Amino acid sequence: MLGMEAEMLKGHLDAIVLAALEAGPAHGYAIIETIKQRSAGTFDLPEGTVYPALHRLEQAGLLSSAWTPPPNGRRRRVYSLTRAGSAALGQRRRAWGRFSQAVDTALAGGRG
Amino acid sequence: MSGVIDDYVAALRRELDFDPALARRLASEVEDHLQEAAEADQAWPSADAERRAVERFGLGREIAAQFAVDSVDRQARRTWVTLAVTVVVTFVAMRVRVIWLDDDVLGVAPLIDRYAFITALAVGVIAWFAFRRSLTALAICLGGLAASIGAGIVRVDLFANGAPIHVLLPAAGEIALLGVLSFHVIGLGRRLRRTALLRKPELRRTAQ
Numbered sequence: 001m002l003g004m005e006a007e008m009l010k011g012h013l014d015a016i017v018l019a020a021l022e023a024g025p026a027h028g029y030a031i032i033e034t035i036k037q038r039s040a041g042t043f044d045l046p047e048g049t050v051y052p053a054l055h056r057l058e059q060a061g062l063l064s065s066a067w068t069p070p071p072n073g074r075r076r077r078v079y080s081l082t083r084a085g086s087a088a089l090g091q092r093r094r095a096w097g098r099f100s101q102a103v104d105t106a107l108a109g110g111r112g
Numbered sequence: 113m114s115g116v117i118d119d120y121v122a123a124l125r126r127e128l129d130f131d132p133a134l135a136r137r138l139a140s141e142v143e144d145h146l147q148e149a150a151e152a153d154q155a156w157p158s159a160d161a162e163r164r165a166v167e168r169f170g171l172g173r174e175i176a177a178q179f180a181v182d183s184v185d186r187q188a189r190r191t192w193v194t195l196a197v198t199v200v201v202t203f204v205a206m207r208v209r210v211i212w213l214d215d216d217v218l219g220v221a222p223l224i225d226r227y228a229f230i231t232a233l234a235v236g237v238i239a240w241f242a243f244r245r246s247l248t249a250l251a252i253c254l255g256g257l258a259a260s261i262g263a264g265i266v267r268v269d270l271f272a273n274g275a276p277i278h279v280l281l282p283a284a285g286e287i288a289l290l291g292v293l294s295f296h297v298i299g300l301g302r303r304l305r306r307t308a309l310l311r312k313p314e315l316r317r318t319a320q
Binding site: 027045046047048049051052055056059074075077 | 134138140145149171172179182
């Protein structure tokens, strides 16, 4: 990933993580896999980068987490969106929509 | 297992020593993550599969640095809340002492009591607006409050003078809060130092 794209992604990582959990609870590895799949490999940050975001979002009350025993016997910490997290995701989506539309318009210049 | 994952997790745990509870929790999470990533590798079980999982995860120092920055913010918030509560309780304890004493005692202690408190309050207000992460400002507030509380107790010879419970309780509260505040200020100092150390390589690279 190009340096500029990586920096842009970092600014939106919290929202991307919230969106990855919208479909249901998941553990860190599954969240990263979801992000990679949805971005078709474009978002390829170091996998560990997602953990500070998960902890930050949990501290802010947007996620909750609990250890669960999976079928193969290994304990996993599973994260879920809280009600506040769902609301925050909605807000961030709207803000991103407005922002990206404004950037598109500005970048289009006189070509439109 | 070849031990590549174990070594990585142990190193990450050392980098997170500023927050032992976080270090324990994250060590388990990261170990689970790396194990799953290694098992998904075609070369599993092998040291190469573990090495690739670790490489994809990123440098432990950089991940710890991100946690350290968040940890400084949380600790700063805790410290400021404790400082605000300590200021209020100290003010109440001071007023209760003065009313109970009903006498203007002359000497150095009343001056220290009053002006050390005012200094702590003024520095605290300025730092809240301008230097919220400043350890020096918080240390000055802590020192001012400690001097004010100490002088206030000396001023009325509180514990030897048969003070009533409504005077002793706020005094005990301010002493306890001063202890909690000291603990938080020391914790913030540790986290700030650790963050600076962890971010040093990044800063060096940026400067190059």
